[in-house]
Amino acid sequence: MEMEADGPSSEKRMRVDEDEGGGADRISDLSDAVLGEIISLLPTKDGARTRILASRWRHIWCSAPLNLDCRGLARCGELAAGVISHILASHQGPGRRFCIRHGFRGYRADTVDSWLRSPALDNLEEFNLHCPRQHQVMLPVLSEPFFRFSKTLIVATIERCHLSDNTVQGLQFLQLKQLSLEMVTISECSLQRIIAGCPALECLLISYCSGFRSITINSVSLRSIGVRAECRWACERKFEKLIIENAPSLEKLLHLDWSSGLDMSVVFAPKLETLRCSSETYNIILLGSTVIERLRINTLATVVSSIKILAIALDILSLDIVIGLMRCFPCLEKLYIQSFETGPNNLWRRKHQNLVRCHDIRLKKIVLEQYYGVMSQVSFVTFFVLHAKVLESMTLGIEAKNSNEEFFAKHRKKLQLEKRASRGARFKFTTGKCFRNVWDIKDFDDLDLADPFTC
């Protein structure tokens, strides 16, 4: 893979040649601490296998920070439990990462407790807990020994657990940067307490949780937040409202539900650049005065010029709706649209022409899924073809059966591509995935991308 290194460099770089072997062993010259650092980045089995490389390597894994992923360690749960206990017993710590995914039967609670208390996990930095599937009604309570990691944890993913008020009380996760709660039941005040107790939190993912109606975000460090309000079992309190009260660093706000609804209110988030919402985002209140109901602009009092990337799931593909959103987000550069029905004919009206006269459309990239070529879609797309002057690319997702020259030629003509407003714009029909949607955005890495939707 050839990559150009940026910037001036007088050094001549030589490619890493994987077959280059022999020659002096320079890696064993690195200090124990550095080798330990490298080994702690390896998957558990790979890490343990380094012991057998040479005598210099024998003891490094045991004293390096432990990266223990309990998945795949043995063929069945019982054997795995034995292996995990053995590894923890023979490691002196500290712990780098501990990932437990319970097998079908799950591990015994007292066994898990004893693991969490093991000195091999001292000062743990990353913790992933996935509890057994069968506990649908009563979720296992996140055990108390977990909270001893509160001072050192940087990343935590907790799935299918109950976080009780007693255990959460008074906890602060001073170093926690990334937190994901999935199918967790927790009370509203405990959830608020946890978020307030994470002064370094940068990324927050809340999916399919229950026990609270609303979350209010006050965080100077938070950069991205993704929420799924859908509740996968019968629950008394369902997540209904997200309030971004004070989030000066927030860059991404993603409502990632497929079909569940949520109200959102953004009071202060001056750096908010990326937004995903859908027709199921019932009410969006921006800056206290602009109200968007199911993506239709109700009141446009103030615009939000920070938004550059918008991904929407529309119930019907309507030019009115999209132009309304563009008025609300005048600096929008990238637009990703998924629409379930093609809707009315999208005839251009005077108000659409007015928009174009008064404001330059700054869109650079438009992606539209499920283009069938029906009139309303043609009308919709052509509006942008002819008016988006700085458009760089437009991608239309099509069915496999339409992937032929006849279709392309017909629609290039219908969409009036020769008359496009932006001469440099590239138009593409694709049968593949158009953009990364709610299923694809699952973990912290996805939220960290500059544009989480681009394929």
Place this chain on the structure above:
Amino acid sequence: MAATTADGSKVVGGGEKSNVDEESKMITLFSSDGERFEVTQEAAAMSQTIHHMMEDGCVDDEGVHLPNVGSSILAMVIEYCNRHVASPDEKEDIRSFDAGFVNVEHHTLFDIIRAANYLDVKELMDLCCQTVADSIKSKSVEEIRELFGIVNDFTPEEEAEIRKENQWAFE
């Protein structure tokens, strides 16, 4: 409290930052072989070692001597730091740069690791260690030995002992 129009435009770093005076102050670094390098204080501060020296007032007019870092490696570390302070927000570009940066022979990579460790440049250290780890992942023991030139100095009995101790890892 609420801003009516949030100006989200970012400063796209093209190179020089023309703002505060302190940030464009230069500092001189000397490699082990006496070569001289001028860097901005901001880039130099990516090295916690140098950063602490600057804070503690240990940097005199002459500059900072780095007896543990040779000139060719120091040049590379400086290039890394310069690139990372220039436009920290352009994540995609930086990813490309990083990928190209670590595309070097192993012994150079280890030298960079040693330098990054000594200078305490965490991001560079993380990047290089991850690169080495990635080249070890999923390889068999023999393949790893061959890749790095590691000589197996175990007796067959010792090897068997280790395999037995960590049977689960070798299955």
